Amino acid sequence: MKPKLLITRRLPDRVLDSARDRFDVTLRDRTEVLSPDELRAALRDYDAVLPTLGDRFQPDVFADVPNPRAKILANFGVGYNHIDAEAAKAAGIAVSNTPGAVTDATADIAVSLILMTARRLGEGERILRAGAWEGWGPVQMLGTHVTGKRLGVIGFGRIGKAIAKRCHYGFDMEVVFYNRSRVEDPGMPARQVEMAEAMAADFVVVAVPGGKATYHLIDAQVLAMMKQTGIFVNISRGDVVDETALIDTLQAGRIAGAGLDVYEFEPKVPAALMAMENVTLLPHLGTACLEVRENMGMMAVANLIAWAEGKAPPNQVNP
Secondary structure, eight states: OOOEEEEOSOOOHHHHHHHHHHSEEEEOOOSSOOOHHHHHHHHHHOSEEEOBTTOOBOHHHHHHOSSOSOOEEEOBSSOOTTBOHHHHHHTTOEEEOOOSTTHHHHHHHHHHHHHHHHTTHHHHHHHHHTTOOOOOOTTTTOOOOOTTOEEEEEOOSHHHHHHHHHHHHHHOOEEEEEOSSOOSOOSSSOEEOOHHHHHTSSEEEEOOOOSGGGTTOBOHHHHTTSOTTOEEEEOSOGGGBOHHHHHHHHHTTSSSEEEESOOTBTTBOOHHHHTOTTEEEOSSOTTOSHHHHHHHHHHHHHHHHHHHTTSOOTTBSOO
């Protein structure tokens, strides 16, 4: 008999077909996150679960299902801050993720946000679509030049390094970075510095993992380290940034702009952010390419298959 697997959101067809070959799949074909009741039912009624962003398997959920049937949460995505991995481990449940598959696509979105915000691309398109463009002029829509500027990267893992390489080799940018642990070999011309120096760069990109250790890492005090002409970009997790503090910083004109692909309470985006023309807002598009999402899904399925065969999932995060 095939193990019962719950997939909490629709995935690409190739991934679903692969999962159905090995598991008795129940597909929850809705976009909203699992409700509190659904979270508990997932642990109680299935052998395995393939959750994703926003499906909050927190300690209270595990506490309410003391003898869970589920033995693995094979997360779709590299970030798993919505899952308390230690509480899952205590309940006898493995947690895995999908690292590597997301690196390049997410780095591409970071560079896109830098360019869109610096060169006012979103604002310009809105003007054109509204029929308000009056023609080219020498001082129309003047933005910030990107080439040759300094980039500060907060978090120098796979994604942080990929962003830095694009900016250094593509735009001749000087790279400084802050990382909680020592990076012996950055793999490119880049200098590890303290948070204050990294935040004082012309462009600051946050690329740390989500979770308890990085919750509100970027708060009012850290944002105050930026210079007035600085542009802030977040492609990590929304709650890494104190969104209220960021709004206050932008409204006060203490930084030049921001580019965001993630939000503290997504899909809710504050009206204050949407009202500012110097803020670029994307609907969490970091990995939104078919081949990337397929690769992520196939990696999640590989984790599930390894578990079903009595092996350690190759990307287990709570061994």
